[in-house]
Amino acid sequence: MSTKVFYITGTSSGFGRDLVLDLNQRGHKVIATARSLHKIEDLAKLDNVKIQQLDVTDKPAILQQKIDEAITFFGKIDALVNNAGYSQTGCFEELTDAEIRKVYDTNVFGTVNLTKAILPHFRSTETESTICTITSLGGTVSFPVCSAYTSSKFALEGFFEALDGELKMSQQPVKVLIVAPGAFRTEFMGNIQKSKEDIDAYKPVKDYIDTSFKQFSVTGGVPKIGAKLMADAMLKEGSAEGKEIPLRLPIGSDAAKYMLDKFKRESEVCEAWKPYAAEADAQ
Secondary structure (H helix, E strand, C coil): CCCCEEEECCCCCHHHHHHHHHHHHCCCEEEEEECCHHHHHHHHHCCCEEEEECCCCCCHHHHHHHHHHHHHHHCCCCEEEECCCCCEECCCCCCCHHHHHHHHHHHHHHHHHHHHHHHHHHHCCCCCEEEEEECCHHHCCCCCCCHHHHHHHHHHHHHHHHHHHHHHHCCCCEEEEEEEECCECCCCHHHCEECCCCCHHHHHHHHHHHHHHHHHHHHCECHHHHHHHHHHHHHCCHHHCCCCCCCEEEECHHHHHHHHHHHHHHHHHHHHHHHHHHCCCCC
């Protein structure tokens, strides 16, 4: 087994931290990052783990400096794991421009800018590199009260689906993987920000969603297992050994179910309305 170097964002908790521990246990090298360095100082005690302060919302020039510095830690980076994220709930009408932009600054622009910073390094290597972006079931299926968060994940998946096509068509040695987890028992649920405005007309919707979120803490998947499956997919080991890894990979039975249900509904609509759509074709 060849030792790989992984650069992972958002490692202070959840999938990010569990990925660091899983990959380290497998014998790989990891550069763990977080906005608050003191939250990951314990990870630096592990063999072959380096830590770095990183805020993905920093300017592109600063992100480039961070990547350049990280490459010096082990002489290379083989895989980027875009895990840092920010969640904001609130009904569509309640969300302010500032609240929406804060979500997009981290989930979209920060992730895109960091990936752009590392791409020249990946394109310059002879061995295949990996860009793994952890989005969400919400990157395919949107839910009430989650429009800011899910729309940011829709946007992110659009960026990386296009990047995947560009890299393949230009025959670059870079694999793109979009991981879409369902509900997991991570600290993420407890860190969700609620909109400042509260319109009473939407109370029944928000009550239902609040109840659902509380259930996730009991019924959601186990983060360590989710992280293991993500590592398996990147390394083509364990449960993913011998399989062709797709561009978009659901993690969790709920993610697979919701995605399949949506694809089925959309497929039925397209079939039913295909003659109508065809009326617009040039004759």
